[in-house]
Amino acid sequence: MFGRRDKVYDLLQASSEAALESAKAVRDLTRHGDNATSMANFRAVRKHEKELATQISEELINTFVTMLDREDIEAMNSALYKIPKTVEKFAERYVLVSQRLEGVDFTQRTEILARCTEVVVDMVKELRNGLHLEPMRKLRGQLQALESEADNLLLEPYNDLYLDGSDPMRAMLAKTLFEIIEKAIDNCRDVGNVIYSIALKNS
Numbered sequence: 001m002f003g004r005r006d007k008v009y010d011l012l013q014a015s016s017e018a019a020l021e022s023a024k025a026v027r028d029l030t031r032h033g034d035n036a037t038s039m040a041n042f043r044a045v046r047k048h049e050k051e052l053a054t055q056i057s058e059e060l061i062n063t064f065v066t067m068l069d070r071e072d073i074e075a076m077n078s079a080l081y082k083i084p085k086t087v088e089k090f091a092e093r094y095v096l097v098s099q100r101l102e103g104v105d106f107t108q109r110t111e112i113l114a115r116c117t118e119v120v121v122d123m124v125k126e127l128r129n130g131l132h133l134e135p136m137r138k139l140r141g142q143l144q145a146l147e148s149e150a151d152n153l154l155l156e157p158y159n160d161l162y163l164d165g166s167d168p169m170r171a172m173l174a175k176t177l178f179e180i181i182e183k184a185i186d187n188c189r190d191v192g193n194v195i196y197s198i199a200l201k202n203s
Contacts, residue, residue: 008073009128011056015080016124016191018049020117022084023184026091027110039095042088053081068127072198076124079191083117086184090177097173104174109181112150116188119143123195136199143192150185 022045056077060070094106123139126132 008056008059011052011059012073012076012080013121013124013128015049015052015056015077016117016121018045018052019080019083019087019188019191020114020121021045022049022087023110023114023117026087026094027107027114029091029094030106030110039091042084042091046084046088049081049084053077068198068202072194072201075194076191076198079187079194080120082187083120083184083191086180086187087113090180090184093173093180094177097177100167100170101174101177104170106177106181108153109150109178109185112146112153113181113184113188116143116146116185119146120188120191123192127195127198133199133203136196140192140196143189147185147189150182 022042025041025045056073060073094101119139119142123136123143126135126139
């Protein structure tokens with residue numbers, strides 16, 4: 001029974017690492033623009049993440065002893081799954097329109113996203129280490145600071161895009177992509193909130 005419990009933690013850890021892998025892939029895509037390789041990587045990560053999410057749900061059915069409530073594990077599983085799903089949505093659209101958006105900088109935001117997923121990985125590791133509240137509070141604070149940094153960047157490019165006025169469609173495409181990155185960062189925040197609430201409940 002305890003071996004099965006450990007397997008749930010292993011799967012959650014693997015799921016957080018898959019989210020990090022997808023965020024690093026989108027960061028590389030916006031830096032280097034290797035579209036074919038990047039999309040193949042995204043699809044592989046999404047497939048792996050989907051398999052992990054299914055395995056976690058199956059393990060909860062078969063596992064009778066867990067340190068955490070099943071509802072909390074399912075909430076974490078669902079929140080983790082949304083990160084690579086949202087990242088792939090960005091990547092698919094970015095590849096289609098990147099030539100039209102030449103000169104629009106997405107790298108700062110994808111870098112923040114990658115850093116957010118790194119914190120998520122650390123929070124999942126800490127969860128396994130014993131639900132200590134203070135380390136969780138610090139990690140959650142890091143996520144909140146990164147989210148605020150991303151929020152401050154969100155309006156920055158719009159002035160130039162809309163004031164230019166020569167290509168309204170270009171402005172709309174950029175706005176949509178920026179908002180998808182923001183959603184992925186919000187997904188990271190949601191994972192952090194779930195984990196922090198688990199730590200509060202069990203501290």
